[in-house]
Amino acid sequence: MVGWVAYLVARLLYSTLRVSVSGLDALQIASKEPLIIALWHDQLLLGPMVFGILSKSHFAAVVSNSRDGRMLASFIERFSRVKTILVGHTCRHKALLQMIRALKERAILIITPDGPRGPKHEVKAGVIFSAQHTAAPIVAMSWRSSSKWELKTWDRLCIPKPFAKIKIHFEPSLDCPKEQNRLALQNTLFSSLMHGGLKPLENTL
Numbered sequence: 001m002v003g004w005v006a007y008l009v010a011r012l013l014y015s016t017l018r019v020s021v022s023g024l025d026a027l028q029i030a031s032k033e034p035l036i037i038a039l040w041h042d043q044l045l046l047g048p049m050v051f052g053i054l055s056k057s058h059f060a061a062v063v064s065n066s067r068d069g070r071m072l073a074s075f076i077e078r079f080s081r082v083k084t085i086l087v088g089h090t091c092r093h094k095a096l097l098q099m100i101r102a103l104k105e106r107a108i109l110i111i112t113p114d115g116p117r118g119p120k121h122e123v124k125a126g127v128i129f130s131a132q133h134t135a136a137p138i139v140a141m142s143w144r145s146s147s148k149w150e151l152k153t154w155d156r157l158c159i160p161k162p163f164a165k166i167k168i169h170f171e172p173s174l175d176c177p178k179e180q181n182r183l184a185l186q187n188t189l190f191s192s193l194m195h196g197g198l199k200p201l202e203n204t205l
Helices: 002-016 024-030 041-046 049-053 067-076 092-104 125-132 182-195
Strands: 018-022 035-038 059-064 082-087 108-111 138-145 148-150 158-160 165-170
Touching: 002 067, 024 138, 024 165, 035 125, 041 138, 041 158, 059 067, 059 092, 067 082, 082 092, 092 108, 092 125, 108 125, 125 138, 125 182, 138 182
Parallel strands: 018 165, 035 108, 035 138, 059 082, 059 108
Antiparallel strands: 138 165, 148 158
């Protein structure tokens, strides 16, 4: 029930936003292969907009196997063509195998590399490991809003205010060959997620 209500509220919110997208050509080219889309945990509320941008693709989303995570999974699964991969603190190896399997089945994997519990804006190794073992490129997604709320959660979750102006940006894809140093790739992805090709927006309301 919570997931269904959250879905309806989110769809209503999305309908009020004034959205522009940059980097779309690079995203569409990358989406023809197995692909990982990464965005920070505090920006996950607008992650489902990717489902409409790549309307013919199939998706998998990585969420925490916790009470909050299961509610988030219920919300995400209301969008068509999306399955969730639940990650528990004691079964991360199993979750990695599920992520790799989804990529090999040519799903587009949506992941928050600093989730599920932080630290905030710290790229964890799992996203790079999955990319290296499937040859899937990673596209960093970020967005800015002219007006938003920030919740008092560990990630300071961002919620755009109704009728806000939104700019979504997709960085050029990052290839992750097996022979490349994993820490260096984590640092490169961090830079892509933090830069995002975007400048802060002024409040236009």
